[in-house]
Amino acid sequence: MVYKNFRINFIFRTALLTGTIFLFFYLFYNTSLTMTLFLVGGAIGIQIFAFFHYIDRTNRILNNFLESIRYSDFTRTFQVEGEGSSFEKLKNSFNEVIKDFQEVRAEKEENFYYLQTVIQHIGISLIAFQKDGQVELINNATKKLFQVRNLRNIDSLRSFSPELVENLFKIKHGENTLIKVQEKDNLLQLIIYATEFTIHNRKITLVSIKNIQQELEEKEMESWQKLIRVLTHEIMNSITPISSLSSTVAMIIKDLCENLKETGANSDDIESLEEVESALKTIHKRTDGLLHFVNTYRNLTKIPKPSFSIFKISHLFENIKNLFEEELKAKNITCTINIEPKTLELSADEHLIEQVIINLIKNAIHATENREQAHIQLLSNLNSRGKTIIQVVDNGPGILPDVLERIFIPFFTTKPQGSGIGLSLSRQILRLHGGTINAYSEPDKETKFTLTF
Incomplete structure (x- = not known):
């Protein structure tokens, strides 16, 4: 008979073991049944082993519980059915603790995955x-x-x-x-x-x-724009009256000289007035040149807002190449186009981007002029970061490193007749498109301007 209740099972096992021991001593002292004595002794040993194994069940359950905590194995459940109220309470306590650990672990895992998601999203x-x-x-x-x-x-x-x-x-x-x-x-x-x-x-x-390259470029361009606004405003306010007055006085002196000539005045006086008139004309010419110079730099602060559209880069390149075809032939400069993929498109203001590329090609033509096997490339593809890029490459003499760092600064130019506004204007246009323009040069090998969108 098997009893599930722990107390009854314990009493029964104790009584059975006591009776078996009593029987062993009875047979030992009162009979000569040796074989039976060995069998009863073996039964006593088996009962003692089973008794301690049964008693150690609580320790085994506790050990399993502690191992679950130690190795974070919270998948176990403790089922101790029909062993009495004390075991029922032990089972419930163990299972409740395991459940609490499961909830804590689940919460930690949720927080971990939440943190991982945030980190990866940043x-x-x-x-x-x-x-x-x-x-x-x-x-x-x-x-x-x-x-x-x-x-x-x-x-x-x-x-x-x-x-x-x-x-x-x-x-x-x-x-x-x-x-x-x-x-x-x-x-x-x-x-x-x-x-x-x-x-x-x-x-x-x-x-x-x-x-923060783009942010630095934006702040730099904003600073230059503020400076240009202040300078152009002050210069215009000062030069405009000088230009107007010099023109007016020159006209007055001219009329005066004509009157003196008609009245037969002293030729020395007339000559002196003509010299003054010539000086005033020179002043007026220089002030007009300065006004034109200032108006040129005003363009840096008056770039129109881009009107975005989607267009094929191949069409853009072909139009620009056709525009320079005669000049390239005359100067014996070859120009090639390479677009990967051929159907690559761009979302931008086509006219403004065209203006940037035209300016870069003009610079490339100037750099490769009178150079053997002069060559200009128009390239476009997706870079390693998945962004659309347009490149203008020439095999001119290149740009020295100390000059390369300053070519985008307004007013800076290496050309005798240059205004120093072209590359600055190009960077401003790219900034309005949310892109960048950078230059890379290896002297006597190649110069490459890259527009990244």
């Missing part, structure tokens, strides 16, 4: 790494910035920028630094901010990295 690059450079965490923005699928150690970024890696190893808690990275087709201005914390005796450095 547009700023985040990297968490240990002191030896081993990466603990990166987000999608980091992979996109450095063009990597995975990153195990920040030392792997040396191919991208050795200076960046050195600064990541050296940066301290609360510090920020600016790193300039010149790619072949792009310029990056990376601002890095670091914070440190400790987890399980591991010192972790968390850095945020953001490319």
Whole structure:
């Protein structure tokens, strides 16, 4: 007979063991049944083993419960049916504790996945790494910035920028630094901010990295625009009256000279007045030239708002090439077009972008003029970051590094008759399109201007 109730089972096992022991001693002292004595002794041993095994059941349940907690295995449930009220309470307590741990673990997992989603969604690059450079965490923005699928150690970024890696190893808690990275087709201005914390005796450095090149260009252009507005306003206010007065006085003196000639006045006086008239004409001419100069730079602050439309880049390139066809032939310069894919389209103001490319081609023609095997390329494709780019490449003498850094500054020019406004105007147009324009040059090999949208 099997009894499920723990108390009854315990009493029954105790009584059975006591009776068996009594029987063993009775047979030992009163009979000579050796075989029976061995059987009864074996039965006693089996009952004692089974009795302790049954008693240890509570310890086994408790051990299983503690192992579940130790190894975070909260899938177990404790079923102890029909063993009495004390075991029922133990079972309920264990299961309630397991349930609480399951809820806490589920909440932690939800918070973890929520945090992961937020981190991956953030547009700023985040990297968490240990002191030896081993990466603990990166987000999608980091992979996109450095063009990597995975990153195990920040030392792997040396191919991208050795200076960046050195600064990541050296940066301290609360510090920020600016790193300039010149790619072949792009310029990056990376601002890095670091914070440190400790987890399980591991010192972790968390850095945020953001490319602020476009923001810097916008602020720079806004500063130049403000300066140009002030200068042009003051110059116009000063020069306009001078131009008007010099023109008026010159006309008065001219009339006066004609009257003196009619009346037969002294020729020396007439000659002196004519010299004054000539000087006034020179003043008027120079003031008109200065007014034209100022009006030219006013264009930097008067670019019309782009009227966006979708058009094929191939049509844009063909129109521009046809525009320069005669000049290119006359100067023995070849021009090729390469677009990948051929059907690539762009959403922009076609007329403004055309103006930018025309300006770049004029510069390329000037650079390759009188050069053997002069060649200009018009290229367009999707770059490694998935953005549409247009490139104007020439094999001219190139641009020196110290000059390359200043070519987009208003008023700066290397041409004797240049105004220094073309590239500045081009950058402003690209800024209004939410894009950038950058230059890359290898002296005596190639110069490449890249428009990134």
